[in-house]
Amino acid sequence: MQQLNLFAESAPVLPITYYPDFLTLEQANELYQHCLKLEWQQNQIRIAGKTMPVPRLECIYGDNGCNYLYSNSVFLKPLCWTEALSNLRDSITALTGYKFRIVIGNQYRSGIDSIGWHADKEPSMGYEPAIASVSLGSCRKFQIKPRDGKPTDFWLEHGSLLIMHPGCQSTHLHQVPKTNKVVSTRINLTFRPHTGGGR
Ligand SMILES: O=C(O)CCC(=O)C(=O)O
Numbered sequence: 001m002q003q004l005n006l007f008a009e010s011a012p013v014l015p016i017t018y019y020p021d022f023l024t025l026e027q028a029n030e031l032y033q034h035c036l037k038l039e040w041q042q043n044q045i046r047i048a049g050k051t052m053p054v055p056r057l058e059c060i061y062g063d064n065g066c067n068y069l070y071s072n073s074v075f076l077k078p079l080c081w082t083e084a085l086s087n088l089r090d091s092i093t094a095l096t097g098y099k100f101r102i103v104i105g106n107q108y109r110s111g112i113d114s115i116g117w118h119a120d121k122e123p124s125m126g127y128e129p130a131i132a133s134v135s136l137g138s139c140r141k142f143q144i145k146p147r148d149g150k151p152t153d154f155w156l157e158h159g160s161l162l163i164m165h166p167g168c169q170s171t172h173l174h175q176v177p178k179t180n181k182v183v184s185t186r187i188n189l190t191f192r193p194h195t196g197g198g199r
C-alpha cells in the first residue's frame, strides 16, 4: 500500500500518516453509497451563548454506552455498528494497531459546509487518542497546524485514510475550511477510542 513520506526534508514533521489509496475505487464507491443511507442528523451547537446549526450533517455509530459530547453542547448517542462500518474499523485496526469504539460521520453537503480549527480532546476518548479519518466523495482541503504555527494543506481523496497519531490533538489543530469552489457531497468517517461502554 502506498504511504506518503511526510517526514521529507523541508516538509514540517506532522504527527499524521496519510494513505491516499487505503480503499480501492470499487470499495470506496460501495462504502460511499452505504454511508449516504446512514442516519444523518442536523445538530445544533451553542457558541458564545448563541445556538446555531452545525455547518454539516453528523451521525454516530459505535459500542453501546459510548456517548459523545463535544463543545459542551452537541450530544451524540451511538447507533449499533453497521457491518460495513465495523469491517472498516477492523481493517484500520489491522493496519495501524489502534483500537476504536465509535465512528462519527460528517457529511459536507457543499463548499459551505465545514469544520473550523479545533483539536479533538473530549475526555471521553481518553488520554492522547489516535483518530482515523476515512474520506469519501468530493475532495476537500484539510489543514493542520501546530498550535502556534503555519498550516499544511492536504487534499483528502475518495477512499483515503488519514491517521492522527497520539499526541496530535495536544500539539496541533485541524480544519476543513469552507470553499467557493463548486464541490458536491463529501463524507468523512472519524474512528475514535472511548473510555466507556461495552461491546
Ligand atoms: O472532515 C474531516 O476530514 C475532519 C473531521 C474532523 O476533524 C472531526 O470530525 O473532528
Ligand SMILES: [Fe+2]
Pocket: 118, 119, 120, 174
Ligand atoms: Fe477533528
